[in-house]
Amino acid sequence: MLTYNIHHVAIAVENLDDAIAGFKSRYNVTPISRETVHDQGVTEAMIPIGGSYVQLLEPLSQESPVGRFLSQNGEGMHHIAFAVHDIESALAHLKETGARLIDETPRVGGGGHRIAFVHPNDLAGTLMELVEVEHD
Amino acid sequence: MLTYNIHHVAIAVENLDDAIAGFKSRYNVTPISRETVHDQGVTEAMIPIGGSYVQLLEPLSQESPVGRFLSQNGEGMHHIAFAVHDIESALAHLKETGARLIDETPRVGGGGHRIAFVHPNDLAGTLMELVEVEHD
Incomplete structure (x- = not known):
C-alpha cells in the first residue's frame, strides 16, 4: 500500500462562512470548492494549501456524525485523509x-x-x- | 502572508514506538527523524507523507502540555502546522x-x-x- 500524500485535514466547524472568513483573513487562503455531501451529512469547503487541503465541515444536522462530534467536542480537527492510488488494495491491506474499517468497501x-x-x-x-x- | 504548505499534522500518542509500528504496518510509512524537544516537553517522530509530515508526539511527563492533552482527551490529533517563509511577518499579520498568539515571537x-x-x-x-x- 502506498500512501503518497496527505489529501486533507478536516476541521469540524459550527459555521462554514465564519470559518472560511477566518482562514481568508488570517492565512490568506480560500476554498476552491464547496459541496454538500448528503451521505456524510455535511457541507464541506476545500481550501488548497500546497498539495493538500484543509477541509472545513459544517454538519447538516445535530444528529449527523459531525453534528454529534461538535456537541461533544466543540470545533476542532475531525479526521486526517490520506491519498491512495488504489483504494481496494489499500482496504484489503x-x-x-487487523485495522477496524468503518467502510469495508469504498x-x-x-x-x-x-x-x-x-x-x-x-x-x-x-x-x-x-x-x-x-x-499525478 | 503566504502559507504555502501543510508542514505537519501532529498526533498525541501514549507510546511512540507502538504508534510508529502501527503506521508502518498499516500505511507503510516510517519516520525520518526522532527528536526530544525539551522546550515543548515531547519526543517527536516525523513521518514524511508526500510533501508533509505526520508528527507523532509522546509527552516527556504527564504535566507537560501534551501530557495534559492526553489525560483530558486520550490519543488524537493535537495541532496542524503551516509552513511559512517569513515567520515574523506571518506573526505580525x-x-x-486579532489572532491570539501563544508565541508572540518565534x-x-x-x-x-x-x-x-x-x-x-x-x-x-x-x-x-x-x-x-x-x-524550495
Whole structure:
C-alpha cells in the first residue's frame, strides 16, 4: 500500500462562512470548492494549501456524525485523509493488518472521489480516511 | 502572508514506538527523524507523507502540555502546522487580524525550525503552528 500524500485535514466547524472568513483573513487562503455531501451529512469547503487541503465541515444536522462530534467536542480537527492510488488494495491491506474499517468497501465522497474511513480507536485515536486519487 | 504548505499534522500518542509500528504496518510509512524537544516537553517522530509530515508526539511527563492533552482527551490529533517563509511577518499579520498568539515571537522547535503557536480558540477550535521553512 502506498500512501503518497496527505489529501486533507478536516476541521469540524459550527459555521462554514465564519470559518472560511477566518482562514481568508488570517492565512490568506480560500476554498476552491464547496459541496454538500448528503451521505456524510455535511457541507464541506476545500481550501488548497500546497498539495493538500484543509477541509472545513459544517454538519447538516445535530444528529449527523459531525453534528454529534461538535456537541461533544466543540470545533476542532475531525479526521486526517490520506491519498491512495488504489483504494481496494489499500482496504484489503488494512484489513489484513487487523485495522477496524468503518467502510469495508469504498463509497463516494466529496469531489466524486472514492473514499473509506478507518476507525479512530484503531491507531493513535485518529479517525482516518482514504481518498482515491489518480496518479499525478 | 503566504502559507504555502501543510508542514505537519501532529498526533498525541501514549507510546511512540507502538504508534510508529502501527503506521508502518498499516500505511507503510516510517519516520525520518526522532527528536526530544525539551522546550515543548515531547519526543517527536516525523513521518514524511508526500510533501508533509505526520508528527507523532509522546509527552516527556504527564504535566507537560501534551501530557495534559492526553489525560483530558486520550490519543488524537493535537495541532496542524503551516509552513511559512517569513515567520515574523506571518506573526505580525496574524496579530493585526486579532489572532491570539501563544508565541508572540518565534522559538526554536523540532528540526531547528523557528516556530510559533496560535491559540485554538482563535479559529475553528484548532491549535495551529507556524513553521518557518526555506523556499524550495
